[in-house]
Amino acid sequence: MKSAILAVCVAIFCLVNSAQATLIVSLSNSTPIDQYVCGNQTVLMAKFKLMTDNDGDNLTYFSVKCTGANLINYLTLMDGSSVLGTAAANSVDVLQNTAMFTFSGLDFDTSYVSKTLSLQANLGLFGDDAYGTLITAGIYDENYLTATDIITGKQDSILLNCSLPVVSNPLIAVPEPGTLVLILVATAIGAVLYIRRKR
Numbered sequence: 001m002k003s004a005i006l007a008v009c010v011a012i013f014c015l016v017n018s019a020q021a022t023l024i025v026s027l028s029n030s031t032p033i034d035q036y037v038c039g040n041q042t043v044l045m046a047k048f049k050l051m052t053d054n055d056g057d058n059l060t061y062f063s064v065k066c067t068g069a070n071l072i073n074y075l076t077l078m079d080g081s082s083v084l085g086t087a088a089a090n091s092v093d094v095l096q097n098t099a100m101f102t103f104s105g106l107d108f109d110t111s112y113v114s115k116t117l118s119l120q121a122n123l124g125l126f127g128d129d130a131y132g133t134l135i136t137a138g139i140y141d142e143n144y145l146t147a148t149d150i151i152t153g154k155q156d157s158i159l160l161n162c163s164l165p166v167v168s169n170p171l172i173a174v175p176e177p178g179t180l181v182l183i184l185v186a187t188a189i190g191a192v193l194y195i196r197r198k199r
Helices: 002-016
Strands: 020-027 035-037 042-052 057-067 072-079 082-087 089-093 098-109 115-123 134-139 145-149 155-160 171-173 179-187 190-198
Touching: 020 145, 042 057, 042 134, 057 072, 057 115, 072 098, 082 098, 098 115, 115 134, 145 155
Parallel strands: 020 155, 035 171
Antiparallel strands: 020 042, 042 115, 057 098, 057 134, 057 145, 072 082, 072 115, 089 098, 134 171, 179 190
16 A cells, blocks of 8 residues: 555656646738838847737746848847847858857746747848848747756756748848949040949
8 A cells, every 4th residue: 555655656746847838929011011120220120919828937948940041140039128139150160151049047037928029130230142041930849948847957858839830021121222333444446335333
């Protein structure tokens, strides 16, 4: 009898201490639609809505995979007007022009209440070869997010209860229009007028 009780207690202990947070992730309706952007500015990429079913877990790790990564200086994750963190590119794939951007050390409560996180991109200067590049940020699997039990301090696995991937609408890169410059050049047969774009 004692062994049966002990077995039950061990099973309950294992169940309690192997919690799994179910996280629902979606794009907020206020996420920008496709937009053309020039470089050298900060723009809103996406607003992600998150909600867990576990009131003992806080979101401590959040990452996204970006396309058009070579055009991004860094990303900023925000809760309203509060900055949760900034992240530079890592795990860069030069051939695919993608990279991971990871925010760690977070302590963000998403329990039972839908919270919205804003993702802003600080863009570098665009050259002519950037024209038409699609810049997106997406969550592709459970490994992109981590929850931590606020009592034990242990990481809980996350089950994403949503359709994957969850990807922002694209920013479409457009180089700066520049300025047209007229150049008058004297030649043996007369003057020739050239038009070129000032960089």
